[in-house]
Amino acid sequence: MNALALLGRYFSASMRSQMQYPASAIMLTTGQLASTAIEIVSIWALFDRFGAVKGWSFGEVMFFYALIGISFSFADFLTRGFDVFGTDFVRTGAFDRLLLRPRSAALQLVGHDFRISRFGRFFQAAIILTIATSTLNFVWTPQAALLALWTVAGGIAFFSALFVLQAVMAFWTVESLEAVNALTYGGVYAGQFPLSLYARWFRTFLIFIVPLACVAYFPVLAILGRSDPLGAPDWFLPLAPVAGFVFLGLAFLAWRFGVSKYTSTGS
Amino acid sequence: MPQILVQDLAKTYRVAERDPGMFGAVRGLVRRRWRTVQALKDVSFSLERGELLGFIGPNGAGKSTTIKILSGILRPDSGRVEIEGLVPYADRIKHVGRIGVVFGQRTQLWWDLPVIDGFDLLRDIYRVDPKRYRTTRDELVAMLRLEKLLDQPVRQLSLGQRMRAEIAAALLHEPSILFLDEPTIGLDAPSKLAVREFVKKLNQERGVTVLLTTHDMHDIEALAQRVIVIGHGRVLADSPFEALRANVLAERRLFVDFAGDPPTLDLPGVEVRKRDGRSLELAFDPRITTAPALIAAITARHAVEDIHVEQPAIEEVIAKFYDLHGANEA
Structure with missing residues (x-):
């Protein structure tokens, strides 16, 4: 059985085990929807008081917010195993169990769990996207839709990379994982606003170090048909999400290094 | 050529020492003090196909380290291991497809899934031919009396029931070598007997090579033809148990x-x-x-x-x- 078919089996096993507790799955999903909904209310409050912020309207910011939310919810759904790697695999020794099976550890971690509740954030973001569309009177041309899919794909790769890096950290320490959590959840938050609002050093960081801007800010400009007020060339904007995939590739290189460190030290 | 060949195995760990308290944890992030522990100094032995070996020693003697190296999840500092012509840690994925491993204190089944669903997943993970899988599974289910447990989620099983399911799970891909790490720990008397009886049968009738670590000497008495005692990272004795008895007491x-x-x-x-x-x-x-x-x-x-x-x-x-x-x- 090939890796993709095996992931399908893992997926259905994960769904069945969550369906052992259907009420819990529904409540967790609703909870995610409600808690993320509060975020958008706080952003609305900001714009309601100040009108546009540095030339960005609330509708446009909702667009950033929604696409980031959709990307993150899928990444969180797919890489749960990496998210809990330090606590549930390294600390408990369960990682040995994965290494005892004739499949790559990364594949097994992806298959470890698919949390239904992550769709709470997805639904919330999808609703915001609908509202943003009508607020801006935005017309979804086929090009815009394709570009949005491409942006989300890059975003999924980007956030998945953050979860993989968080797991890599666990090979060295299982005690400072909160530091990486600041990157993942902080990333979601930072990506919800247009890059031009940030200070120069932070913009550099979000473009070249942790390339969040490449999977949010730049391609969303392209979707909205705006030029970058910071001066990035128009041809670059739709290509930017490639950075998400490059980032993911680098994260997996780090992962391999971590695994080989683990098998040589046993901890 | 023996089925399992282990020569001059050595392994040293670096263990981080941490000062107590919160300041200790913070300091530990910046600068760590390391202590080296030599888990294995010089371990050599070999095993022929179909042997049943008891591997014993006090806690910290190097048993688990040896098992981890033999099963391919740990790399030794020096020495050589060859199992059926493969070096386990160099060829992990190929190697682990040929062995079965049961850890007494850890589960390899899916907690919230019925036993049978876990078995099916293992079939896919190990790429077992579906027809062959059905035959093997049904045999194991009959031998380990799992019929009534198959539809129960693993979390509802008693420890003894779970251990029987774990053993079946480790054998679905028909490995020629089985590593059992404390398979009877915490089990009640009838479950212990059932596990021992099954392992004996598996070894005698199927010719599966078994390497058993345990602290329960009755496991050794009931099963092992040969015993290796390991201590301070070395092989202290390697002989039939009766010979050990004659020498010692x-x-x-x-x-x-x-x-x-x-x-x-x-x-x-x-x-x-x-x-x-x-x-x-x-x-x-x-x-x-x-x-x-x-x-x-x-x-x-x-x-x-x-x-x-x-x-x-x-x-x-x-x-x-x-x-x-x-x-x-x-």
Whole structure:
């Protein structure tokens, strides 16, 4: 059985085990929807008081917010195993169990769990996207839709990379994982606003170090048909999400290094 | 060529030492103090196809490290391992497809899924041919009496039931080698017997090579033809258990209930271990005197109500052995 078919089996096993507790799955999903909904209310409050912020309207910011939310919810759904790697695999020794099976550890971690509740954030973001569309009177041309899919794909790769890096950290320490959590959840938050609002050093960081801007800010400009007020060339904007995939590739290189460190030290 | 070949294995760990308290944890992030622990110094042995080996030693002796290296999840510092022509840690994915591993204290099944669903997933993970899988699974289910458990989620099983399911899970891909790490830990008596009986059958009828680590010496007594004792990272003994017993604690015990007060005995090679009312427990060296001769000598002179002979319990033999080698808990 090939890796993709095996992931399908893992997926259905994960769904069945969550369906052992259907009420819990529904409540967790609703909870995610409600808690993320509060975020958008706080952003609305900001714009309601100040009108546009540095030339960005609330509708446009909702667009950033929604696409980031959709990307993150899928990444969180797919890489749960990496998210809990330090606590549930390294600390408990369960990682040995994965290494005892004739499949790559990364594949097994992806298959470890698919949390239904992550769709709470997805639904919330999808609703915001609908509202943003009508607020801006935005017309979804086929090009815009394709570009949005491409942006989300890059975003999924980007956030998945953050979860993989968080797991890599666990090979060295299982005690400072909160530091990486600041990157993942902080990333979601930072990506919800247009890059031009940030200070120069932070913009550099979000473009070249942790390339969040490449999977949010730049391609969303392209979707909205705006030029970058910071001066990035128009041809670059739709290509930017490639950075998400490059980032993911680098994260997996780090992962391999971590695994080989683990098998040589046993901890 | 033996099926499992282990030569001059050595492995050193670096263990981070951390100061207590929150400041200790913070300091530990910046600068760590390391302590080295030499888990394996020099371990060599080989195993032929179809052997059943008991691997014993006190905690910290190097058992788990050896098992981890043999199963491909840990790389030794030096030495050589070859199992069916593969180097486990160099060719992990290929190697682990050929072995089965059961850890007594860890589950490999899916907690919230029915047992049968976990088995099906393992079939896909190990790429077992579906037809072949059904045959193997049904045999294992029958041998381990799992019929009634198949539809239950793993979390609802008792420890004994779960261990039987775990063993079946480790064998679905028909490995030619099985590593059992404390398979009877925490089990009740009937479950222990069931596990032992199954392992014996698997070894004798299927010719599966079994490497068993345990602290339960009854497992060793019931199963192992050969025993390796490991301590301080070295192989301290490698022999059939009876040979180990003969070397370490050859003495036998004679329990005598006298009709009256027990007499003072003065026989060559015999020592009184315990005196309790009318009963005596004697230890004798079978190389100096035999049980029949000793019984004859006692019953000729004294009135005796009951008499029986025992060997020292296997735990006692092993404890004595650890003691002799200074191998108590490292």
